[in-house]
Amino acid sequence: MAVLIGLLNVTLTAAFALLVLLARDRLGLGSVGYGVLLTCMxxxxxxxxxxxxxxxxxxxATWTIRIGLLTEVALHLALAVSSDAYVVGGALALFGVHGALWGIVASSLRQRLTPPELLGRVGSANLFVAAGGNCVGALLGGVLAARFGLTPRTGRGRGGGAGDGVDVAGVRPGHGRPGVRRAAGGRGVGGRGRSGGHRAGGGRPTDRPERPERALS
Known part of the structure; x- marks a missing residue:
């Protein structure tokens, strides 16, 4: 049980170490919104x-542990792919319920199976493994985020939309490299956006002058 908790803490703390960045960059939340997410948990x-x-x-107790593990999987999926603050907040609230139930079951099982004279040693060893997993997970999360970046935003969400993949790559639409802006004619990579127009590599030649659009009356 202690080894399982240590391994789970590695993955969990790795995700939680990046929660503030996910809340700010993907969910579009400020300091108050981030606090609300923690309050949900x-x-x-x-x-x-x-x-x-x-x-x-x-x-x-057995099914409590099984359902709890599924809850942790759901939390990781929500943190990885969701751009909705309500979905992430709900996942954190469910994880809070799971954490309380897990603590009740694990503590009761440990006290029931451990001889009274060894309770202190077993409890301290369990705490050491759990805290060690937290330390490793926090470090691992920072290293992976620095190496690969945060997961790309999907869909529109808050502040999402076309060009999110470009944003993750380090080139924000309208604020990218000067060469990219010049090549795109100031309209984003590939000419016009979703509204249509000339497409790179297809359609009418891009060097022909466009007809002026009529002014809306």
Whole structure:
């Protein structure tokens, strides 16, 4: 159990180390919004602590752990692909419930299986492994983010839209390299955007002058 918790903490803390960047860059949240995300997890933890004994009695300790592991997978998926702050907040709230239930089950199981004279040693060893996983995960998350960058935004979301892939590559539409802007005629890479127009490598030659558009009356 302690080894499992340590490994889970590696992946979890790696993701949480980047949560503030995901909230700012992908979800478009400020400091208050980031605090609200953390509050969602805290509220979930309180709810899990209040109803944990009844939930565990209803579904059994084994299924509590199984459902909890699926909840962690759902959290990682939400952090990886979602651009909706409500989805991420809901996933964090569910993870808070899972964290409270996991603590109840793991502590009860450890105390039931460990001889009384070894409880202190087993508890300290468990804490050492869990804290070690947190340290490794935080470091690993920072290294991976610095090497590969944050996951690209999908869909429109908040502040999303066409050109998000270019944004992740380090070239923001309208603020990219001067050579890219000149080659695109100041309209973004490949000429016009979604509204149509000349396409690079197809359609009418791009060196022909365009007809002036009529002014809207």
């Amino acid at each position: 805290a509220v979930g933890s309180l709810a899990g602590a209040l109803v944990g004994d009844r939930l565990i009695a209803a579904v059994s």
